[in-house]
Amino acid sequence: MIRTTPRLPVAMLAAWLMFGTGLTLAADPNPVASPTPSPATSPGLQVIPLAQYQLLSLESQTVHSPGAGVIAVSENLFLVGLYSQHFFAQDLGFDYPDTYHSIEFMADGRNARHRYLGFFKSESDRPVVGGLQTFQAAGVYGYEVMQRPGFSLVLGGGLAVSDFGIETPGGKPWPLLPVPLIRASWESRLLNANLDFITGPNLGLTLAPQSRLRATLDARLDKLRDERDLFFEGALVYRFFDSDHPMGDLAGVAVGIKSDAYEFALKAEDESLELHYYALFGTVDLTLLKLTGGYAFDSRVRYRERTSESAGDGWFISVSALYPLGGSRNDR
Template sequence: MNRTTRYFLIALLAAPFIFWTGPALAADSGLQVIPLAQYQLLSLESQTVHSPGTGVVVVGEELVLVGLYSRHWFGQDLDFDYPDTYHSIELMADGRNDRHRYLGFFKSESDRPVAGGLRTFQAAAVYGYEVVQQPRFSLVLGGGLAVSDFGIETAGGNPWALLPVPLIRAAWESTLLNANLDFITGPNVSLTLAPQSRLRATVDARIDQLRDERDLLFEGALIYRFFTPDHPVGDLAGVAVGIRSDTFEFARESADESIELHYYALFSTVDLTLLQLSGGYAFDSRVRYRERTNESAGDGWFISVSALYPLGGSHNGR
């Protein structure tokens, strides 16, 4: 079962806006609503992918809600008469109450999301309890249930759609290193070296499957922030350079019908918080059909633009 951490990154980016409206509103406000929009273009020698998207993030003191939709279309014809248009739908709810944690997510990436059956979506609901709560270290353990086509069949030949999954969340914070581990259907690791410095390094990595080295998706960056975390303006803007391993991956309704486009990229980013611009050189790409037919799409470039804007909190009693 695949899972992405993109919605967590967007939620973390949006969280500082809770405090932008000032102490009075922060005290009276329930939730902060933040619409966002994004567009990415990947241009390779034999293929291009356009990906516009939109969504909304809702942030509260003990709750984060994320809803994202993206449409992807391939500029050149795909093999095996595959359609050229695909859709991504991602929903996430992440809540807490004292030491209790609640998490639910839904993800569908397909030419026929949800309507294409179990193969085209994944969903899970989990509960965790913070068994260790210290100033620098936190550990949450728990579990829940996931729904998808896991490749397991019943005696009657139908897919086994429900499986138990663990929840492991560990976080360490210090002036030298911030580290986070999030494990439900696969490990997601985030590291920040020198988090209090204006010059810092970050690494984000996840593994969704265990087929080959391209299943390790990551982004490593050297970042310079314009302000320190204790500055009145906040630690909200900066520039970065780095390398990433990324993929477009879509499932189809029929068994063994899928398409992936994986690539590596050297990139630079200008982050103005409300507006983020990123672009760079894409290389060593690979298109994979049906989990076994591989071909190269060549090298090229990509650009990405994302924007968000906080609408303000909703006052109690309104």
């Protein structure tokens, strides 16, 4: 099953920041008309480099994950690309390699009631070149069939590309499958809710969204093997400023619990690696810099989707940073 919500905490922050608040992170103080404006300074386009690092330290395994990428946001378009490398410090079973790569890209556009979504994701020791099983991609189109105050419903469909476990008569993997698009959103003073469905459900909830003290829940379901295929992050959040403050409703602190995992498909056929864990965490979010850390527990390493072993308990820390290069969001 394709995971339709990439693990991009910094990128998701920027998307929420831009689309959810309309805040201008950086504007040109002396805008001058130019016949050939550069992408980084064109009015209406915000370009934001980002960097992140995560360390997961368990009793029998340690994972280092540095990454970098870029976000581009305009009135009707959101683009994000991220590359991360994951290094396992202790030897893995079955002589698996210790270094893996993640390449993620997402494009989300709109034009009136039309919606366009494309994404690409590869997590492997040999991303893309390792074969169909090492990447997933999809392109979908949707139309907003219902638009009312506080509610929107988009329906559509498209095609996904990957190794879905379906073989042709010649024994080769069938690479294409049609997929639906369902995107629903509800906004009120009590609750904001978002549901995306392409190959699986992705749910986002915010209780008391206009309050400085709020509760959030993000969840998605990958595959249907056991309870660890349910990934979630629930948090109690306190924002430093109200939504009408000049600084915006952005910076704050949070405490919560999450279920997360590293998942890789190896170049060798039917070889896969997963490291799943639960965590209690705390976050300090300063908008351009975000620090998260906490206690990781009940971890499990799974090889070939069959052989499992515990990696013990431990801790994790994550640092994310972004900085806008220029551009303006004054076109809203």
